[in-house]
Amino acid sequence: MDLLPNADQAEITSSVDAFLTAEFPRATVRELIASTDPVDRERWKRCAGLGWFGLGLPEEDGGVGYGVTEEALLFREIGRHLTPGPLLATVLGARVAAAAGATRAAAEILDGHSVVGLAEPAGTDGSARVLDGVSADLVLLLGPDGATLTERAGWATLTPVGCVDPASRLAHGRPGAAAVVARVETEKAAAIRERGVVLTAAMLVGLIEATRDMSTRYACQREQFGRPIGTFQAVKHRCADMAVRAEAAYSLTVLAALLVDRGHPDAALHVAAAKALTGVHAVANAADNIQNHGGIGVTAEHDAHLYLKRAHVLATLFGSRPEHLRAVLAAPGAEQVRDS
């Protein structure tokens, strides 16, 4: 039993961090946010070249062969760096294609040729909310009855809507007659969605840690009344609360990922708990981070608002808090406390 990263896992974290720092510095992220298409195809292919889109796929499916635990470490860094683009939908899309035997589609996703947007049902009338799908090649529709990978070009009506998060591209539409590239149902589809929940929680962990670190740096540097504001207990204790939230979110998400990788009966409870808790903690940390920065924290020029808005998007995707809390309560208690 060890919840700390081993050498391989530490290497994943440090190499992803180094790559994102070099390839997606904040100025680049800002440019991508301001452009019509937040996906830079050249950079996208370099991400693919590092094996990101198949990190958790078995080697026989063209992947790297790690588990969801290692994928969670990748997405934690993506969250921390506010990297734009449908990276998660693309990872899940490759999985759907591989599971359905659509080997060519899978290969094109894995090599960075096909970008996959994400669609979730919006209501019960067949319409969908599409994230980062307008310029994608494929759209992954995660419905209650299955996971369907479709040709984006076939989506007749994709109406762009301004998204609360400027780094995300939102549209409403209907799959209509869009060609189906691959489809999985029942347990396989549920496993794809569960993976999406864990990896969304992991991105939220990245946001929670990034805002903690941003506030800590600022509290050390910013001086008022002749001393760093971090010496004041009101600020210090707010930063301490941010660190407590980060520790809870990180530990729980890692535990949830490990349980999923093992196919453990406690997985469902911990995955739902992780999504519910990371969503709340990410919004709380983002809000505290704005408060800690004072006036500059509410400007568009400062990055603080980007973390808040991304937190709300990720907290909403793959099931909102009420949905996951219902699942938490419906699950049997954890093995640790069940009667033997």
Add this chain to the structure above:
Amino acid sequence: MDLDYTHAELDFREEVRTWLAANTPRDTRPPGGQELRAWECAWQRRQFDAGWAGVSWPREYGGRGLSLIELMIWYEEYARAGAPPATMMFVGLNHGGPTLIARADEQQKAYHLPRILRGDVVWCQGFSEPGAGSDLASLRTRAVIDGDELVVTGQKIWTSNADVAEWQELLVRTDPDAPRHKGITWVICDMRAPGIEVRPIETLSGGAHFCEVFYDEVRIPLPNVVGRINDGWSVAMSTLSFERGTAFLASQVELARTVEDLIDVARERTGPDGRRPAIADDEIAHRLATARAEVAALRAMTYAAVSRAARADQPGPEASLLRVFYSELYQRVAALALDVVGAEILDASNTWVSGYLGSFQATIAAGTKDIQRNIIGERVLGLPR
């Protein structure tokens, strides 16, 4: 990162589970006083006879010498079996004993350690004073060397079980002119010595295990000093870091059990609408689900803390992250219970009520939540003092 246990660890869990299932006391635990003392000493003796006393202590001092992972398994199974939390035995097993192991001379160890393990004696802790709580280093209880004795005069407070204890780990000021941390001495005090007066303090939850202890020229032999005269602060610190680490493992599982019990209660009792079970109430369901999710996080944080301690050898300041999260969650769960049981809370004998009243000390004992946040801010995050 992995959740795997070795075959030896799995066998160990089975051994622990089997022994606890057969030996955990099933008779009613007395509420306090000499009856509880006798009951706890008997349970300690039973553990000792079977080789389960001092699970974290090194084997050379009669302990079980468990690894950190084995220790976690022991505490998980201990709480899961519903075995009683160590209260009167706590200071001896988790503070005094480990400090003696780390810093005492061979004669002190040979005399005291076996008695603690066997459950022959109760230890208490004489650290806090009316003027020295969170700021422990400002303590003023005075000790003057007179021949081969220390002569102690002053007052301690919040001393759990002082009224039933034989021994006390006592911090006294031996050099009032030295810098605060440099003039303190850690000494073993015989609670039956002349000049000691113990007055129980009734708490808001009605229990009275807290005491004030008054010292009027109490004479303690110099060989009872642990470490050197005026070096007591560093001796005391080895105790505090121990408390923030492994001694905490069982509490996590106990809280998890409490939340499961509360969910069961909410399924059985009628809720606020007078018709449906309490769990059908949206607000109660939401709070129960949140508590269960947070208990899952607490479990994960405990595993992370154990993993960290296994690599670092002793708990670092990160233990305060767990402490803050645990103590505040504990209070939220205690308060939630009141809403689940409804009007039953008017009955003072209701166990959920005493749990609630007792929960207020969770964010005060062993370092207030404010001190814990200072530790996190300064020692985990590196914020300026």
